[in-house]
Amino acid sequence: MNLTYVEIDSLFHGPNWEPRRDFVRDVESVISGDSWVIEWQYSAVRAKILERADTLIWLDLRTPLSLYQLTRRTVRRRLGKVELWNGNYEGPLLSVFTDSDHILRWGIRTRNKLRGRIPAVAVSHPNVRVVRLATHRDIELWLRHVAAKPEQRS
Numbered sequence: 001m002n003l004t005y006v007e008i009d010s011l012f013h014g015p016n017w018e019p020r021r022d023f024v025r026d027v028e029s030v031i032s033g034d035s036w037v038i039e040w041q042y043s044a045v046r047a048k049i050l051e052r053a054d055t056l057i058w059l060d061l062r063t064p065l066s067l068y069q070l071t072r073r074t075v076r077r078r079l080g081k082v083e084l085w086n087g088n089y090e091g092p093l094l095s096v097f098t099d100s101d102h103i104l105r106w107g108i109r110t111r112n113k114l115r116g117r118i119p120a121v122a123v124s125h126p127n128v129r130v131v132r133l134a135t136h137r138d139i140e141l142w143l144r145h146v147a148a149k150p151e152q153r154s
Contacts, residue, residue, distance in 0.1 A: 001146065006030045008039040010085035018090055024048075050125050058118045058132045059139070063111055070107040116133070 011027055014020040027045040030036055031034070031052040040049055040056065050056070061069070078090040096102045122130045133139045 002004045003035045003037050005037040053128050055129045056121055060132050060134045074103050
């Protein structure tokens with residue numbers, strides 16, 4: 001779709017997982033462009049993102065599927081020694097039992113955190129189209145539809 005995509009975690013996490021001082025400024029820089037894709041997970045920038053967004057994609061996959069995908073991605077990144085951003089790597093897999101901030105525990109803890117906020121966006125920001133995709137099939141159909149009708153991407 002030729003949209004700029006920036007993984008918001010790459011803007012938030014500096015070396016050693018420390019929050020970056022320039023996070024908000026960097027997000028503002030990304031969303032100042034004409035077309036972009038970015039996650040909506042950090043409260044410090046949610047309002048700014050909504051001010052500039054025309055569409056909010058809500059990937060509302062079933063919890064077991066979502067957690068399976070998170071686990072698979074985490075294991076693949078850890079075993080493959082994949083650098084995520086700014087020199088950071090997934091932590092040891094067994095630390096899921098000892099580290100309350102381990103990505104898998106974070107995924108379980110925050111799974112439904114935004115569930116009530118996303119539908120409210122349609123009311124509070126009528127200019128933002130909220131698209132709820134609950135299955136992989138929904139995702140594939142929506143992407144095909146958007147690719148077939150580029151004039152609707154605005």
